[in-house]
Amino acid sequence: MKYTRITALAAISLAATLSLTACGNDASGKNSSSQGSSSSASSSDGGSKSESGTGSASSTSSSSSSSGGSSKSEGGSGSGEDTKAGAANGATTTGSKVTFCKTEDLAIDAQDSSPDATTGTIDITMMNRGSTTCSASGFAGVDIKDSDHTSEPIPRGHAVPRITTLKPGDAAVFNLSYTIDPSGNSLTHPTNIEVTPPNETHTVSLKWPAGAGQIKGSYADVEVYPTHTTN
Incomplete structure (x- = not known):
């Protein structure tokens, strides 16, 4: 139990x-x-x-x-x-853009502007006889023709071209510079100046100015300078 x-x-x-x-x-x-x-x-x-x-x-x-x-x-x-x-x-x-002056629209002539008996200067003037404004800026092409029927290109002088814009009736001028030979025995006998305006291909033949001094040396000693306005 x-x-x-x-x-x-x-x-x-x-x-x-x-x-x-x-x-x-x-x-x-x-x-x-x-x-x-x-x-x-x-x-x-x-x-x-x-x-x-x-x-x-x-x-x-x-x-x-x-x-x-x-x-x-x-x-x-x-x-x-x-x-x-x-x-x-x-x-x-x-x-508007101004176009270059054409030879046919320019009245061109040359004259002696020598300041003294030793410095030869020939001024070549181009007057715009066209009906529109044109540019004659730069160097003209220049050859001088001699009495022996040969011609020589004229080198450019050391100068910077100026803007030359011609209205109808305006004129531009450029010059040839050289040293005058007073001896009378110069070997050059220029008869004509062949001018081709800047940026053109047509040429104008001008008479060598009467009374201009003889060139000392050769045609390579002559220099052409750029155009500028006469104003």
Whole structure:
């Protein structure tokens, strides 16, 4: 009888232990589940904040980029319009192009203009007898013809050409310069001056001016200078 009571008590104690163990496991499970749920909720909230922050930054960046792009576009458009306007103004102020004077429209003559007995100067004048304004800027081509029927080209002097624009009736002049030989034994005997106006191909033959001093040396020692206006 005593053995039976001990056995029954042992069975009741074992049952109680198993019950407590089961309760502990259940509580532990609930706590674990609760923590997992809380962690999941926290993670979800964090993700939401992250997305919100990203969206805000993206929106700000997009807005800034859009604003900057619009500003640049407007600036570029303004610059282009200013450039076009400037080009248009330049085009309207350029004016019409002046053509070169043609030989047939020029009255050309030569005269002695020597300032003294040692410096020989021959002025060659070209007057515009045409009906339009023309340019006679630059060096004329000049050959001197000798009494032996030969001719020599005259080299250019060291001078910078000037702009020489001739209205109808205006005149331009250029000169030949040389040293006069007073001995009377010059080896040159010029008879004609062959003149081709600047930027032209047609030539006019002029008489060597009467009374002009003789040339010292050769025709290579004579120099031609660029045209300029007489005004």
